[in-house]
Amino acid sequence: MIEKSFIIEIKEILNKARNQVYKKINNIMTTTYFKIGKRIVEQEQKGKTRAEYGKSLLKTLSSELTKEFGKGFSVRNLEQMRKFYLVFQKTKTVSAKFELSWSHYIFLSRIENEDERNFYEIESIKNNWSLRELKRQFDTALFEIVALSKNKQEIKTLSQKGQVIESPKALIKDPYILEFVGLEEKSSFSENELEQKLIDKIENFLLELGRGFTFVARQKRFTFDEEHFRVDLVFYNRFLKCFVLIDLKIGKLKHQDLGQMMMYVNYFDRYEKTEDENPTIGIILCKDKNDTLIELTLPKDTQIFASRYQTILPNKEELKKLLEERE
Secondary structure (H helix, E strand, O other), X not given: OOOHHHHHHHHXXXXXXXXXXXXXXXXHHHHHHHXXXXXXXXXXXXXXXXXXXXHHHHHHHHHHHHHHHOOOOOHHHHHHHHHHHHHHOOOOOOOOOOOXXXXXXXXXXXXXXXXXXXXXXXXXXXXXXXXXXXXXXXXXXXXXXXXXXXXXXXXXXXXXXXXXXXXXXXXXXXXXEOHXXXXXXXXXXXXXXXXHHHHHOHHHHHHHHOOOEEXXXXXXXXXXXXXXXXXXXXXXXXXXXXXXXXXXXXXEOOHHHHHHHHHHHHHHHHHOOOOXXXXXXXXXXXXXXXXXXXXXXXXXXXXXXXXXXXXXXXXXXXXXXXXXXXX
C-alpha cells in the first residue's frame, strides 16, 4: 500500500514546480509589457502633434498586433502598458524582475503617491497578497495608518523596505480594520460574537494582523490557586519569536482591562514561553481608549498595547489630509 505521506510529498513537488513556472511566465509577460510601454512612449515623443499622433499610433498598433497575436492588444490594454512604463520608469529598468502579476501592476499604476505605491508593491511581494487582498489593504488605508505613526524619514523607509518588524511597537496597528467580520459600526454585538466572527474569518484576521502570525488558541485557559482565566485569542509571531495575546473589549478601555492583560502576559512569560523565545506581547482591541489612562497605568517600555478597531472601512481622504498636515 502506498504511503499517504509519499503522495503528499509528490504533490508538494508538483505544486512548487507549478508556482515556479507561473512566476517565470508572469515575469516574462510583465517585463514584455513594460518594454512595449517604453517603445510606445519613445515613438510618441517623435510625433509633432503628440496627442493626435498617440491616438493614431495606438489604433494602428492594436490592429496589427491583434491580427498576428490575437486578443490582449486592444487600445485600452496598450494604454495600460504605456501608463505602466510611465509610472514605474523611475524605479524599474527593462531588465527588472517583476514579482507580481500584470493585474497587480495595473492596480498599482493607479496609485499616484510614489511612496504609497512602492509600499504596496513591497508588501504584496513580502506577504504574497492576491490582487483581492492588495485592494483590500489599500481600501483599509494600511499605508496611511502605518505612516501616521512614523516621522518623515521613516515614511521614506516604508516606500523602500515596507514594514520592518524589529520591535513589538512596529507590529501594532491603530486602528485595526475588521470590516470583513460583517458587523455594522452602530449595531450592538457582544465580545463573544466578535470573537466568533474573527475565528470564522481567521484567514482575513491573520492578514490584518500583519506578517508572521500563526493562530495558536482561542479561549486559552490557565489556572492558579483554583481560579480559571481565559485569554480570548493567542497567536505566535515567527519574526519576533514570541506569543501575542489578544483581548477583545466592546466598549471603552478601562484600567482594569490593562491590569488583566498584564496578568495574562506575566503568566505566559513565566509558564508558557521557552528560554529562547522573546517576552510575550499583549494587545487589547477596544472600541475606544484614553491614551493618558494607558500611559499612567502601564509601566514604561511595556509589551502591552491598546488599539482601536473599526468594523467599517476608514475614510482614506481624511487620513491622507492628516498625513499632509504633518509634513
